Amino acid sequence: MRGALVLVSSIALASCSSDRNAESSRHYDLGRAATPQEIAALDVDVGPDGEGLPAGSGTVAQGVALFAQKCAVCHGARGEGIPPTYPAIVGRDPKAEGFQFGKDPKLNRTIGNYWPYATTIFDYVRRAMPHSAPGSLTNGEVYALTAYLLAANQVIPMDASLDAASLKAVKMPYADRFVRDNRRGGREVK
Numbered sequence: 001m002r003g004a005l006v007l008v009s010s011i012a013l014a015s016c017s018s019d020r021n022a023e024s025s026r027h028y029d030l031g032r033a034a035t036p037q038e039i040a041a042l043d044v045d046v047g048p049d050g051e052g053l054p055a056g057s058g059t060v061a062q063g064v065a066l067f068a069q070k071c072a073v074c075h076g077a078r079g080e081g082i083p084p085t086y087p088a089i090v091g092r093d094p095k096a097e098g099f100q101f102g103k104d105p106k107l108n109r110t111i112g113n114y115w116p117y118a119t120t121i122f123d124y125v126r127r128a129m130p131h132s133a134p135g136s137l138t139n140g141e142v143y144a145l146t147a148y149l150l151a152a153n154q155v156i157p158m159d160a161s162l163d164a165a166s167l168k169a170v171k172m173p174y175a176d177r178f179v180r181d182n183r184r185g186g187r188e189v190k
Ligand code: HEC
Pocket: 067, 070, 071, 072, 073, 074, 075, 085, 086, 087, 088, 089, 109, 110, 111, 121, 124, 125, 129, 130, 131, 132, 145
């Protein structure tokens, strides 16, 4: 019995080492190269400076209608949120004005009183919302919803229309409360 066990394990070792040799000299023929279209469908990130914003445009008025249709069920009719699960995305609590979050961390952070970049709204809504069907909005619809959210948060006028150039130009009320992490060295992601 002992002899048989020793024999089995030495066969296992032999096959392991021959597999390893084969591994270095052989391709597995698994998968295929992604097509440019498949890469483009996933490569949708928009930087804080607006790099990557697509063609298209949308108005606040179109955004109002889309919001009622596709967003209000979770975020409330006026974007006031449905606690504790669905965050408020509209609203500027007067107590939070002036960036009072250090004094009271419980104050509600919304797009208008906190977010440093308007372009993040486009990026986030396009990739993640509506929560039940992410990726289902057209670029024009995302511009319209971004316009509505900015207008409802009193950042742009109610008759505004947004495209790549005008969205890049929007300055958020508290953008200057954030600084770039310009530390050098250490891990790339801190
Ligand atoms: C099925 C429910 C649901 C629907 C519909 C929905 N959302 Fe959301 N939304 C959520 C949840 C849940 C979160 C929080 C996600 C998280 O924190 O990971 C969220 C977060 C957000 C945020 C980020 C809020 C913040 O301050 O962090 C934005 C902006 C947003 N949604 C916009 C939209 C827009 C625009 C629509 C309509 C196209 C929409 N949502 C539709 C559930 C929903």
